Amino acid sequence: MDFLKAEIERKKKSLAELHVLDGEAKSFRRKDLQKRLEDRYIQEQTGGLAQTESSAAVVEEPEEDELDDDLPDITMEEVYRRLRLYRQPVMLFGEDPIHIRRRLRDLEIEASQVIQDRQRNDLQEALNDLDVEAVHDLLHGEQTTKIELRHSWDELLLQGHILGQKGYNNDMKIVRRFFQFLLGQWGLDLDNRPKEVRESQQGKLASAIFRQTSTYLQPLFKELRRKELGEDILVGLREMVEWLMQREYIEANNAYLRVAISNAPWPIGVTNVGIHSRTGREKIFAQKIAHVLNDEKQRKYLQALKRLMTFCQKRYPNIPSRCLEFRGLQQGLYPLSPPLDLEEVKAEKRLWQKAKRAVKAAEAEAAAQEAEAAVDAAPSSKN
Numbered sequence: 001m002d003f004l005k006a007e008i009e010r011k012k013k014s015l016a017e018l019h020v021l022d023g024e025a026k027s028f029r030r031k032d033l034q035k036r037l038e039d040r041y042i043q044e045q046t047g048g049l050a051q052t053e054s055s056a057a058v059v060e061e062p063e064e065d066e067l068d069d070d071l072p073d074i075t076m077e078e079v080y081r082r083l084r085l086y087r088q089p090v091m092l093f094g095e096d097p098i099h100i101r102r103r104l105r106d107l108e109i110e111a112s113q114v115i116q117d118r119q120r121n122d123l124q125e126a127l128n129d130l131d132v133e134a135v136h137d138l139l140h141g142e143q144t145t146k147i148e149l150r151h152s153w154d155e156l157l158l159q160g161h162i163l164g165q166k167g168y169n170n171d172m173k174i175v176r177r178f179f180q181f182l183l184g185q186w187g188l189d190l191d192n193r194p195k196e197v198r199e200s201q202q203g204k205l206a207s208a209i210f211r212q213t214s215t216y217l218q219p220l221f222k223e224l225r226r227k228e229l230g231e232d233i234l235v236g237l238r239e240m241v242e243w244l245m246q247r248e249y250i251e252a253n254n255a256y257l258r259v260a261i262s263n264a265p266w267p268i269g270v271t272n273v274g275i276h277s278r279t280g281r282e283k284i285f286a287q288k289i290a291h292v293l294n295d296e297k298q299r300k301y302l303q304a305l306k307r308l309m310t311f312c313q314k315r316y317p318n319i320p321s322r323c324l325e326f327r328g329l330q331q332g333l334y335p336l337s338p339p340l341d342l343e344e345v346k347a348e349k350r351l352w353q354k355a356k357r358a359v360k361a362a363e364a365e366a367a368a369q370e371a372e373a374a375v376d377a378a379p380s381s382k383n
Contacts, residue, residue, distance in 0.1 A: 079104050126208035149184045160245040161355035171238050176224035178241050182308045216304035219297050247318040260302050
């Protein structure tokens with residue numbers, strides 16, 4: 001017992017010499033004790049002549065509570081999700097939840113500063129790039145176009161007949177090819193304009209809008225290529241592509257609105273306003289969330305898809321009753337508008353219906369064969 005008391009007195013004396021307990025404080029932080037021990041060791045090694053910056057840092061360092069005031073008040077699952085969005089590890093060696101939240105806070109502050117630095121008018125930047133290219137063409141000669149179409153309209157129609165039949169990966173490939181085809185066709189039409197039209201103010205504006213649209217669509221093409229697009233958005237895009245291939249532009253616009261702003265009474269996904277669940281809450285699902293409000297990336301490529309829909313209507317026309325705002329299209333933005341060929345439209349419609357019937361017949365035949373195989377495989381009952 002005397003040994004224990006002596007040890008306690010020795011510890012108290014050591015703490016008093018280190019001045020860890022200031023004033024009437026009855027507790028201290030282990031970090032402060034470690035800093036004091038390091039300072040005393042440095043002073044012993046340097047003969048008391050060296051004064052380190054760490055001792056001043058201990059005095060000036062804010063309290064733990066002050067550092068944690070502005071930490072995000074969210075669950076750790078949400079913290080991990082946001083860190084993954086920044087492509088950062090969810091936990092570093094030796095980190096506790098407080099340090100993880102601090103790291104997320106620093107990343108979000110840095111990202112907001114980068115966004116503020118990069119805020120600019122995309123359209124004006126595209127116009128400036130066109131001016132730079134015009135000067136380059138004037139000095140080094142006009143460059144030929146690099147846009148090449150890998151597929152034709154007829155080839156894509158044949159592929160569109162199997163949309164929704166062979167899984168989501170196949171649907172992503174067809175959707176990506178179709179929108180890339182429309183974007184490339186639009187670029188070719190703009191490049192084939194006369195030089196005086198391209199260099200006019202209206203012509204430059206049309207080229208800038210095309211470049212802006214191409215930039216906005218790159219994240220979508222990347223997600224489709226990597227098979228990372230969400231199922232809820234893919235279903236809407238697949239429906240849009242099917243109607244566009246049939247030149248049913250009013251129905252395609254309705255499908256676009258369901259993807260962009262949805263038709264749900266709670267379009268941004270809010271289902272509860274209090275502790276009680278609202279009636280019919282189970283009817284609200286992912287397809288009824290307004291994806292245009294999710295983030296800036298989705299808003300941009302949904303806006304770009306609307307431009308491609310308008311171009312498709314102008315480039316592959318149908319009768320006015322099947323089109324949206326038939327007389328309200330900008331003349332300079334979509335330069336080529338071939339005349340309406342009703343026979344071609346009817347032939348495409350018949351081909352589409354015939355292909356759909358063939359797909360349904362093949363599915364029915366496959367289902368019948370599976371049922372027959374199941375019956376044959378089942379053990380026969382004997383009385």
